[in-house]
Amino acid sequence: MTSIGTGYDLSNSVFSPDGRNFQVEYAVKAVENGGTAVGIRCKDGVVLAVEKIITSKLLKPGANRRISTVDRHVGIVSAGLAPDGRHFVSRARDEASSWRSVYKGPIPISALANRLGSYVQAYTLYSSVRPFGVTSILGGWDSEAELAVDGQVGSGPQSGAGGKVKGAKSGGPGLYMIEPSGLYWGYYGAATGKGRQAAKAELEKLDLASEKLSLHDAVKEAARIIYVAHEDNKDKEFELEMSWISSLEGPTKGRHEEVPKELLEEAERAARRALEGDDEDEEEGAKGNEQMEE
Amino acid sequence: MTSLIDHNPHSNSIGFSFSQSTNAGTKEHSFYPYTDNGGSVLGITGKDFAVLAGDTRSTSGYNINSRYVPKVFKIGGDEDGEGAHILLSVVGFAADGLALKEKLDAVVKMYKYQHGKPMSVRACAQRLSTILYGKRFFPYYVQAILAGLDEEGKGALYGYDPVGSYEREQCRAAGAASSLIMPLLDNQVNLKNQYIPGSGEGHALEARKPEPMPRETVEQLVRDAFTSAVERHIEVGDGLQMLVITANGIEEIYHPLKKD
Amino acid sequence: MNHFPGTWGRPRDDVYGPYDSSYLRSTGPKAHTQSPAVTGTSVIAVKFNGGVAIAADNLASYGSLARFTDVKRLRVFGDAAVVGFSGDVSDMQYIDRLLESMDIRENYSAHGNQLNAKNLHTYLSKVLYKRRSEFNPLWNHILVAGFDGEKKPFLSSADLLGTTFSAPHLATGFGAHLAIPILRRLFPEERPIEEITKEDAIKALKECLKVLWYRDARSLDKYSLAVITQEGIEVQEDQQIEAQSWAFAETIKGYGAQTV
Numbered sequence: 001m002t003s004i005g006t007g008y009d010l011s012n013s014v015f016s017p018d019g020r021n022f023q024v025e026y027a028v029k030a031v032e033n034g035g036t037a038v039g040i041r042c043k044d045g046v047v048l049a050v051e052k053i054i055t056s057k058l059l060k061p062g063a064n065r066r067i068s069t070v071d072r073h074v075g076i077v078s079a080g081l082a083p084d085g086r087h088f089v090s091r092a093r094d095e096a097s098s099w100r101s102v103y104k105g106p107i108p109i110s111a112l113a114n115r116l117g118s119y120v121q122a123y124t125l126y127s128s129v130r131p132f133g134v135t136s137i138l139g140g141w142d143s144e145a146e147l148a149v150d151g152q153v154g155s156g157p158q159s160g161a162g163g164k165v166k167g168a169k170s171g172g173p174g175l176y177m178i179e180p181s182g183l184y185w186g187y188y189g190a191a192t193g194k195g196r197q198a199a200k201a202e203l204e205k206l207d208l209a210s211e212k213l214s215l216h217d218a219v220k221e222a223a224r225i226i227y228v229a230h231e232d233n234k235d236k237e238f239e240l241e242m243s244w245i246s247s248l249e250g251p252t253k254g255r256h257e258e259v260p261k262e263l264l265e266e267a268e269r270a271a272r273r274a275l276e277g278d279d280e281d282e283e284e285g286a287k288g289n290e291q292m293e294e
Numbered sequence: 295m296t297s298l299i300d301h302n303p304h305s306n307s308i309g310f311s312f313s314q315s316t317n318a319g320t321k322e323h324s325f326y327p328y329t330d331n332g333g334s335v336l337g338i339t340g341k342d343f344a345v346l347a348g349d350t351r352s353t354s355g356y357n358i359n360s361r362y363v364p365k366v367f368k369i370g371g372d373e374d375g376e377g378a379h380i381l382l383s384v385v386g387f388a389a390d391g392l393a394l395k396e397k398l399d400a401v402v403k404m405y406k407y408q409h410g411k412p413m414s415v416r417a418c419a420q421r422l423s424t425i426l427y428g429k430r431f432f433p434y435y436v437q438a439i440l441a442g443l444d445e446e447g448k449g450a451l452y453g454y455d456p457v458g459s460y461e462r463e464q465c466r467a468a469g470a471a472s473s474l475i476m477p478l479l480d481n482q483v484n485l486k487n488q489y490i491p492g493s494g495e496g497h498a499l500e501a502r503k504p505e506p507m508p509r510e511t512v513e514q515l516v517r518d519a520f521t522s523a524v525e526r527h528i529e530v531g532d533g534l535q536m537l538v539i540t541a542n543g544i545e546e547i548y549h550p551l552k553k554d
Numbered sequence: 555m556n557h558f559p560g561t562w563g564r565p566r567d568d569v570y571g572p573y574d575s576s577y578l579r580s581t582g583p584k585a586h587t588q589s590p591a592v593t594g595t596s597v598i599a600v601k602f603n604g605g606v607a608i609a610a611d612n613l614a615s616y617g618s619l620a621r622f623t624d625v626k627r628l629r630v631f632g633d634a635a636v637v638g639f640s641g642d643v644s645d646m647q648y649i650d651r652l653l654e655s656m657d658i659r660e661n662y663s664a665h666g667n668q669l670n671a672k673n674l675h676t677y678l679s680k681v682l683y684k685r686r687s688e689f690n691p692l693w694n695h696i697l698v699a700g701f702d703g704e705k706k707p708f709l710s711s712a713d714l715l716g717t718t719f720s721a722p723h724l725a726t727g728f729g730a731h732l733a734i735p736i737l738r739r740l741f742p743e744e745r746p747i748e749e750i751t752k753e754d755a756i757k758a759l760k761e762c763l764k765v766l767w768y769r770d771a772r773s774l775d776k777y778s779l780a781v782i783t784q785e786g787i788e789v790q791e792d793q794q795i796e797a798q799s800w801a802f803a804e805t806i807k808g809y810g811a812q813t814v
Binding site for chain 3: 324352392
């Protein structure tokens with residue numbers, strides 16, 4: 001580590017001569033040790049998944065959830081220091097509710113990502129604080145229907161346009177990833193945590209940009225990717241936690257919810273099968289090679 | 295000259311010709327935070343028990359809100375009143391009554407958690423007075439009666455005014471029909487104006503001495519008091535809820551009353 | 555016009571008297587709601603075998619002006635309860651947003667236990683009581699319909715003073731005078747609730763709405779009706795009162811400018 005001993009890594013808000021903020025880079029290291037988290041954005045919804053490493057047999061299975069609901073239509077999953085993630089979610093909830101109290105409607109996913117990005121970035125500026133030790137994936141659905149204002153009592157003008165544009169399309173899925181530097185981008189597929197490299201490789205194969213993958217298939221893919229990403233960390237047991245947000249016509253009606261138990265189990269079975277299949281292929285391939293050599 | 299001074303724009307610091315709030319009168323509040331929900335309650339003590347009873351009608355004006363809104367509560371028990379050892383009745387403004395009951399209930403529970411023993415009725419009676427006086431300048435608009443068993447196991451009853459003045463009594467009626475019931479109680483429980491026949495003439499006539507009454511007699515007296523009050527007061531009726539506290543616990547008895 | 559710009563455009567003091575600038579006041583006592591502005595009239599509700607039915611018309615009045623005619627005064631909370639509001643519409647919207655934010659907070663974790671109608675009523679009555687105690691009331695009378703913790707039909711009322719009561723049928727405002735007698739006749743309290751079908755309840759509510767439309771000047775013949783059963787909540791908005799007959803109107807004599 002080139003930074004050690006230089007003194008430029010001791011304080012936040014101090015650049016090194018070559019323009020780096022080492023505290024932020026150390027925060028990224030904390031993220032790189034966390035359980036893998038992925039998000040997949042499809043045309044009809046968003047899936048969030050996380051590999052929850054079981055640190056003790058004494059923990060209750062299914063408890064201590066890592067994916068959080070921020071508002072009805074938004075969920076967050078993060079990799080890295082869990083308490084930092086909790087605080088981040090708490091801030092996200094405050095932002096979402098403050099947006100509601102001002103605009104009387106749900107916060108757009110892009111606006112929430114923007115506000116949270118600014119929040120995280122502010123923790124890179126001062127020597128009195130340290131950056132967030134998490135990279136968070138933010139998934140949500142902006143309603144495609146014409147939404148009533150919170151507390152609205154009437155239905156608007158009965159005649160004339162009433163300010164409404166017929167057939168206008170709005171809303172849709174949103175997936176953002178926010179890093180310790182405060183950097184955030186919108187993604188088709190996002191991965192962070194220990195197994196991010198493997199996960200990203202798998203996500204790239206899905207051709208998400210073409211928006212052909214359905215939400216149901218995305219759930220299965222997300223499960224499989226978490227299982228694949230876990231391959232390099234096999235000595236530790238893990239639980240798969242997944243949530244999703246569908247379109248208004250879809251299974252969650254625009255809300256962020258846990259993936260139902262049956263579907264989750266089905267996805268996990270498929271994921272295990274896919275992995276076993278791969279192993280068999282590899283073994284067969286290995287045998288074939290041996291024969292070739294002979 | 296006077297008129298010149300009066301219209302001098304410089305009389306206000308910023309130079310408006312109108313005055314800036316000095317002549318704004320205090321605004322009258324047209325919101326009145328109380329109402330009377332009618333009904334009556336009555337408590338009588340015996341040697342080893344106390345009875346606290348109330349009708350279950352809730353009114354506002356000439357309307358009957360509901361025919362079953364209890365106003366006698368168990369204090370210091372769980373959600374179903376299990377484990378309670380004190381009774382409280384509140385009559386007057388029902389929302390204040392409920393708030394008062396919940397506050398006292400919390401206090402009695404906290405006492406038990408902190409001291410490891412149930413609060414005595416005497417202590418609870420004093421505490422209730424303090425709670426009521428705490429809102430001396432925005433009072434709980436209620437007449438409260440507290441009942442239980444004292445340290446010797448005797449029936450104990452405390453009557454209150456809305457701001458916390460209280461005394462221990464043998465019996466007490468409160469609420470809409472209190473002026474109908476209390477004189478009956480004076481006569482039947484405290485034996486006022488009852489003399490021993492043939493004990494003398496004029497001032498020499500000997501008054502009957504009040505003695506603790508048996509439970510059956512008390513229960514019957516409570517029922518009679520309410521059936522009579524129902525006949526003469528429009529805000530009393532529908533049902534009679536009677537809670538009897540003895541060493542064995544609290545018993546709840548319900549009798550229908552006339553619904554007219 | 556003079557050379558004090560502050561006086562320009564104001565009524566002349568010598569003609570109209572000193573300008574009343576009290577509304578410009580930024581200091582002094584804080585003004586709270588002293589009377590409602592845009593209001594909704596009655597809400598009516600009945601329990602039946604396996605649920606509760608609740609209805610309110612779609613009118614919001616500004617004094618005697620029928621100001622808004624498509625106002626939904628039945629608000630659905632989660633999948634457990636319906637709250638019917640009468641009184642101030644802006645306070646209703648405030649409470650609606652309050653419930654909305656509470657629902658979001660309750661669903662941060664999927665713990666599986668939702669707030670039921672009884673919990674909601676307790677909460678709302680405390681909000682109302684707190685605000686009346688601050689002399690800043692939320693000017694509403696609400697009915698909460700749904701199920702309690704034991705999955706039994708629940709129907710209860712709370713008003714701007716924090717007064718609460720529960721009964722098998724309830725009505726606010728004018729409905730307390732006109733609908734309650736009809737409902738008490740149709741469903742006397744002796745009659746077990748198991749005998750009342752959902753259809754009976756809906757029919758009765760529609761009949762009450764019609765009577766209210768006939769005789770309450772601040773009412774409308776467009777209404778909303780919600781039915782809450784274990785299967786879920788059905789809300790019908792934009793309903794129309796049917797089979798109206800104004801024949802009775804001719805028989806009303808002796809008021810106003812009538813001479814015959």
